[in-house]
Amino acid sequence: MVEQQRAILSPETLIEEFNKNGVTHVVTIPDSETNYLYELMKEQPSLEIVPASREGETFAIALGLIIGGKKPVCLIQNTGMLESGDSIRGMALDSGFPLVMVVGYRGWNRHGVITDSVARYTEPFLNAMRVNYYLVEQDADASRISLAFEEASKTKRPVAILVGDEYHGFNRV
Amino acid sequence: MIRAEDVFRTFQEHRGEAIVIPTGTSGRHWMDFTTNEKRDLNLGGAMGQTTSAALGLALSLPQEKVVLFDSEGALLMNMGILATIAGKKPKNFFHFLLDNECYATTGGQPVPNAEEINYAGVAKEAGYAAAYSFTDLEEFATSVDQIMKETGPVFVAIKVVPEVENEPIGRRQRRPSRSRAETIRDLHSELGITVA
Numbered sequence: 088m089v090e091q092q093r094a095i096l097s098p099e100t101l102i103e104e105f106n107k108n109g110v111t112h113v114v115t116i117p118d119s120e121t122n123y124l125y126e127l128m129k130e131q132p133s134l135e136i137v138p139a140s141r142e143g144e145t146f147a148i149a150l151g152l153i154i155g156g157k158k159p160v161c162l163i164q165n166t167g168m169l170e171s172g173d174s175i176r177g178m179a180l181d182s183g184f185p186l187v188m189v190v191g192y193r194g195w196n197r198h199g200v201i202t203d204s205v206a207r208y209t210e211p212f213l214n215a216m217r218v219n220y221y222l223v224e225q226d227a228d229a230s231r232i233s234l235a236f237e238e239a240s241k242t243k244r245p246v247a248i249l250v251g252d253e254y255h256g257f258n259r260v
Numbered sequence: 261m262i263r264a265e266d267v268f269r270t271f272q273e274h275r276g277e278a279i280v281i282p283t284g285t286s287g288r289h290w291m292d293f294t295t296n297e298k299r300d301l302n303l304g305g306a307m308g309q310t311t312s313a314a315l316g317l318a319l320s321l322p323q324e325k326v327v328l329f330d331s332e333g334a335l336l337m338n339m340g341i342l343a344t345i346a347g348k349k350p351k352n353f354f355h356f357l358l359d360n361e362c363y364a365t366t367g368g369q370p371v372p373n374a375e376e377i378n379y380a381g382v383a384k385e386a387g388y389a390a391a392y393s394f395t396d397l398e399e400f401a402t403s404v405d406q407i408m409k410e411t412g413p414v415f416v417a418i419k420v421v422p423e424v425e426n427e428p429i430g431r432r433q434r435r436p437s438r439s440r441a442e443t444i445r446d447l448h449s450e451l452g453i454t455v456a
Contacts, residue, residue, distance in 0.1 A: 109456060112319070137319065138347060139312075140340025147309035148344075151316020154301075154444055156453040159316070177305030178313060183441065184455060240456075 094225045096252040098124035101189070102131060104232040105160065108187075112137055112152050112159035114145040116167060121191065142167025143174035146245075149186055150178045164191040165209040165249075175216055175245065185239035185246075192222070192249040213247055220247035262397045264358055264420045265289040268329075270401045271356075274408045278354070279317065279324055279447065283310045284331030285365050286358040286420050291437060298450040302443045308337030311355070315345050318353040318412075321451070325352050325408070332359040332379060333371050339382070345413050346387030353412040355383070360422035368424035383415035391415040 101124060105113070114137040117125045128134050137152075137159075139145045145161040152159040163171070168190050179186050194203025201207060213220050219238060221231040232248055239246040264286035272293040281301045282290035294300050303313040311330055318326040335341075335357060345353065361374035384391035390410055394400040400418060407414060425432060438446070448454070 114316075135319075137316075138344065140344045141338065143306070143309060144312040144338065144341055144344060147306065147312030148316040148319075150305075151303070151313040151318070152320045153316075153455060154313075154447070154453075155317050155320020156455065157320045158456045173306045174309050174312075178309055181305055 094227075096223060096225050096228070096250065098127050100226045100229045101232070101250075102127055102134075104229055104236075106131070106133060108233060108236040109158050110134065110160050111157040112149075113162050114139055114148045114152070114159050115162035116140075116142055116145070116164070121162075141170065143171040146171060146174040146186070146188075147178040150182050150184065153182075153184045153186065159186070161186065161188040163188070165193050166205050168247075169205065169208060169212055172212075172216070175218070179245040180216065180218070183243050185236075185241075185243050187235050187239050187246055187248060188218075189248045189250060190220075192251045195249070195251045197224075197251075209249065218245050218247050220249050222249045222251050224251040261395060261419045261421045262400065264360075264423070265292065266397050267356075267358065267400065267418055267420060268293040270397065271327075271404060274404050275327070276325065276408070278327045278408075279321070280327045280329070281310065281314050281317075282329045283334060284329075284358060285423055285425065286331065286360060287329050288435070288437070290329065291435070297438075298446045300443060301447055302438060302440045305440060308334050310334060311338065311341045312344070314355075315341065315348065315350065315353065318350040319348060322350070322352055324451075325354060326350075327354045327356065329356045329358055332357060332361070332374075333363050335379065336371055342383050342386040342388070342415075346383075349387075349389070349413065351412045353414070354408065355388075355413060355415045357415070357417045358420045359417055360420050362422050362424065364422045364424045367426050368422060378417075380415055380417040383417075388413045388415045391417070393417045393419075395419045 142163045149159040194206025235246045314328040362368045380391040380393040
């Protein structure tokens with residue numbers, strides 16, 4: 088039980104990585120599973136939250152912010168990422184700017200059979216879009232978040248962070 | 261209905277230093293009237309998402325007026341953006357909608373509920389600070405100066421004459437225009453912006 092508690096990805100870790108990498112805006116669709124992260128982001132003076140109505144918007148809003156000299160991340164769930172295909176293509180991949188997208192990996196499970204179809208399509212989708220990704224499941228993986236920012240900056244392309252602990256670490260009770 | 265070129269001719273006199281983002285088939289007339297190309301921005305790339313990109317720009321440059329000339333076909337693809345914009349309340353955002361009631365570039369098929377939908381009404385109820393509708397050029401001409409002095413987000417729906425294209429895409433005459441990347445580079449140079 089103790090080991091299980093230690094193996095979570097805490098919202099504080101994500102915030103720390105955002106701050107370390109100079110993130111100015113989080114363009115997001117809030118959801119109940121990530122409520123604690125949302126509340127924590129709201130408390131950060133360095134972060135402005137931009138709530139979107141649909142995930143495809145987040146990549147276009149992010150492009151506008153980047154053009155204006157800001158450093159946004161898109162924080163969405165994998166279901167919404169699937170909806171965002173044309174926006175990722177036209178507003179992120181084709182723009183030639185770095186962008187980190189933090190994607191809740193709904194349905195991901197290291198153990199047993201994955202039953203949620205969205206988890207089965209998540210990585211094939213990213214591979215089809217030629218978007219590289221880093222799986223982050225616990226605090227010990229935090230350095231991979233900075234790696235994603237570095238890669239995005241170097242390649243001037245979107246890079247995804249798949250948050251594989253979506254249903255445990257973000258909704259502190 | 262108003263001709264799109266008359267909208268732009270009229271608007272240009274009141275543009276000031278605003279950043280202008282034209283879209284759609286009607287939007288291409290802007291290049292005939294602009295006098296400050298370095299502040300014109302092409303944000304196309306995914307139909308329905310130029311509005312979102314314009315919002316991002318307005319949020320990132322609160323000291324600049326950002327003017328979007330949207331089209332109704334694109335807005336219908338992502339109508340939720342009206343709530344997103346209203347929620348962020350960008351005081352510097354002026355959202356013009358050139359409504360020709362059809363998909364002009366694909367042969368003029370009507371958009372859903374083309375004649376009855378009230379876009380300004382939708383924007384106002386979504387939470388825009390102000391919303392207007394125009395079908396008459398003179399009325400638009402006498403109002404635009406005051407509109408550009410208002411606190412955003414402001415929505416301005418204008419019924420424009422459709423310019424339907426039926427030629428196959430490969431045979432259409434296209435005037436040279438700057439790419440998205442070129443317009444971004446020019447704006448960065450104009451405003452002294454560097455991307456992190």
